[in-house]
Ligand SMILES: Nc1ncnc2c1ncn2[C@@H]1O[C@H](COP(=O)(O)OP(=O)(O)OP(=O)(O)O)[C@@H](O)[C@H]1O
């Protein structure tokens with residue numbers, strides 16, 4: 001396999017191939033699957049002399065290892081009981097096509113997870129069946145013979161989301177009214193998650209002006225476990241780290257915006273320059289940062305490892321940063337004056 005750009009075993013194949021380098025006692029479904037996948041991938045890079053290994057894990061997506069750096073996890077999307085036949089082939093073919101088009105391994109794996117997810121969402125191998133006209137079979141719901149503008153589906157029923165006339169049709173069981181849940185303390189969320197044997201995921205940052213990259217990272221982090229706690233830098237901490245003109249948004253606003261996100265279960269604020277204090281207090285199982293970081297820039301990875309925790313990065317959304325938003329805003333002001 002020497003010279004292979006990216007090998008794409010599923011977790012069972014990776015565990016089998018990495019035996020006995022990876023503890024045989026650990027089987028998928030036991031312990032932290034992501035840690036197991038990372039260990040298998042790292043062992044297989046050496047064993048196969050391949051440049052990278054991407055371990056596919058169904059709805060958990062794929063974990064990409066390039067060797068010693070922090071693994072990249074690209075979460076998949078949960079699909080109800082559908083035919084996943086061919087998803088692995090769709091993933092591997094997509095990786096090959098992306099690499100052939102000049103994509104980086106991280107870009108190729110990110111795109112391939114999306115393509116494999118689309119394959120499953122379309123019904124897997126069964127979804128490839130075509131109508132006599134050669135058109136893909138999609139039994140989209142219709143109203144008066146016309147297709148709905150958009151629809152929400154799950155394995156049980158297709159729920160029209162809006163009609164062609166734009167009338168939104170409510171989802172069965174939707175609550176008549178809505179009220180915001182009060183913010184929860186990080187310690188409480190962690191204790192409740194631990195009490196049910198769940199996996200605690202944490203991330204950290206300044207989150208000064210919330211943007212799409214933040215949302216993508218937070219959502220990707222949340223699906224890796226059973227709760228997500230955000231360690232948020234205080235205003236004084238950000239001023240020391242990013243300059244006296246930062247943050248643009250004060251701590252209360254930054255915290256409230258994060259707490260309003262469905263994927264965030266709790267926020268804890270720290271005043272130091274680095275997140276060691278909240279991490280030591282919470283001892284998360286998984287620490288997640290965006291793909292703009294490498295292992296050398298995350299000293300806290302060693303702290304996580306000290307209690308068996310794992311540090312992962314998730315795909316970076318290009319062109320999104322608070323710094324860029326501030327620069328664009330300043331340019332706009334300059335052009336207006
Ligand atoms: N475009 C992005 N895609 C994915 N993750 C991101 C992106 N931008 C930031 N993150 C992640 O969000 C967290 C908070 O980062 P941060 O608040 O520094 O964002 P930022 O936009 O880079 O800010 P700044 O421009 O001030 O450095 C970090 O884990 C970081 O890796």
Ligand SMILES: O=P(O)(O)O[C@@H]1O[C@H]([C@H](O)CO)[C@@H](O)[C@H](O)[C@@H]1O
Nearest residue numbers: 204205206207273274275297298299
């Ligand atoms: O928003 P940022 O710049 O990603 O947040 C910083 O991340 C640092 C990183 O975790 C490496 O240690 C951290 O040290 C710093 O306190 C900010 O949270």
